[in-house]
Amino acid sequence: MKRKLCAILLVVFIFATFSVSAFARGPVANSYHTYRTNGGENGMKLDDLIKSKDVGETKQFLATITKPVGDETTFKKSYVVCGYSDLEEISIAIAVYNASKEQYVYVSEDSILDVSGIFSKEIPLHLGANKLKIVAFPKSEINNLKPGVNAQVTYFTVTVLKESVKDKIIQGVLKVKDSINSLFGN
């Protein structure tokens, strides 16, 4: 009787041992997916893409940025990023380079926005050069972003000057005008 019981248990054990791989199939597939979406070689999370300073600029194939058009200078402490997208379910994220952290950081808490159609977003700026990074991506692929494939990356620099600089420019123009007037008369 004992022999029979041991044989049955052995059969069950052998059966279970050979079946393990079959039970393991699901979890293997899931771990592969996790690998893909957690910063594996095939895609990046938005946060990682934003932080990175090594990602190059791509073409504007998801959203067209109409403003800024290049590097700009302003006296205002805020700036409005403008553009449009003809695609559905597109978002953009706006970041600024933080020199102390040596990485890009989101410009504000609400710097990710849906942009299907016309969009504009007012962002705060600090004095000096503001290196901006604008990432456009399909909302559904936020955790699997590949620059140039499903993520658009654009860089701009907006420099904020002190108001006193504006006054100095005006004063300079006035001095030049006075000099010309004194030389040639009115």
Next chain:
Amino acid sequence: MYRINREKLKTYIIFILVLTSLIQVGILWGYQEHGLPTNFLQAIFKPSELSQSEIDRMAREEFFQPYRLVLSSGDLAHWIIGSGDAMYGKVWNGSKEYIKSAILSKPQVSTESWDELVTRKGIFLDFKLNVDVNLMKWLLGMGSSSGSGEGLTGIHKVFIVPRDGITSSLDTVYILDGETVYKYIVNVNSEDLNRETFERYLVELSEDAKYDTKKYWVIKEFDPMGRLSFSYSPDIPCVVEMPLERHYFTLSYSIPGKMESMDENELANLILANEQYSFDRTIGMDDTVIFKNQNSIYKVYSDGLMEYTYISSTGHSDKEDIGKAFSNAYGFISRLGKSLIPKNKIYLTNVNIKGGVSSFEFTFNYMVDNVPVFIEYNTLFGEKDKINDAIVIEADSRRVLSCRWLMRDIQKNGKKVKYNVGFNSIDKRVLDKTTPGVGDISVAYILTSTGEKELDPSWVIESTAGNRNILPLLRTEGE
């Protein structure tokens, strides 16, 4: 004795005949001029209530204003000034001085395009139509036939830059006449609108929070490199910066109460006043009330539409004066408007010169609280007889020749409601489909032929060809 009595009798008879002939002449006179036989005596002894110059002055004041009057700081800030704003009168009066000087000056070819000008610092006026130069001269009190306005086909938009003493020692005026930009160097230095007052207005506009809701960008600033997928007029105002909300009234409208009853006696009294006894009255199809004499026909329809036609066949003078024609049109509209819809504000939206300058067709529309009321109305005769303007009136130097007027009594309802007017709230697909290009984007009320008696504001996308697309304007949350 008998002989003397006979002579007396003859004298009496002659006197009676002369008197009756005079009365007969008076009756005929009155019939021609739509008045009582004694009207010609009144004209001699009773002084006229308003002189022609007074009527002209009122026509200029009431019907001549820009569709948009904008002060621009040149730094992404443009304020649309309304007639209720304190500075409006001075800015508008000053602007008229600049336009007057420009018309009298010799134009230069502008090297700057309108695209460049719209983002600069200055005063911008949009008349919404290419105002005929002769009419503009008359409206500015210059005499419509004076020889000036060289090269201009009209005045559509104007950009004024008062001298700043740094980059310019004279004032500059740019006029867009539909296609070409003309530049005028003038010496106005208006007290109402010189550089000093202009700068003061800009400071007031930027510092006083009540003007935050009058602040706009122009679309050229949204898209400096022309990357948008549709073409557009560069000066279209758009709200991009916070606050994105604006307050508007809900309107209610109706056929004027005095017209609604369609009582022919009351209508005759309102429309014809003291001329009513010289008109025959008939009731036509659909209860249309018709007043007719040998010169004129008035038709009043039950839906508040009124038509007037001058039917007498008198020729036109060789050279028609657009100013006098405008004044005649004003007189007609003013007389009926005061009787029927005294509160409605009316503005000029188009001018057509007809039949080789034999007459002029003026188009007017309603405006409430500086917001235009656009009309998309099918008359009782269906869609084939669609009305897109409140008043279309044809006049020449002597009289009004025809008029079609959709009479509506428009009232503001209660408190203002907050709407999201952000540029990003407009459906871009509609802008893409607007061909040949987007001419203007505005918030307006749309008066239709539906039974709805309340009007909420809507987006109106106008193409450069004049077609309209209407989109709903969404209230902000909690409204």
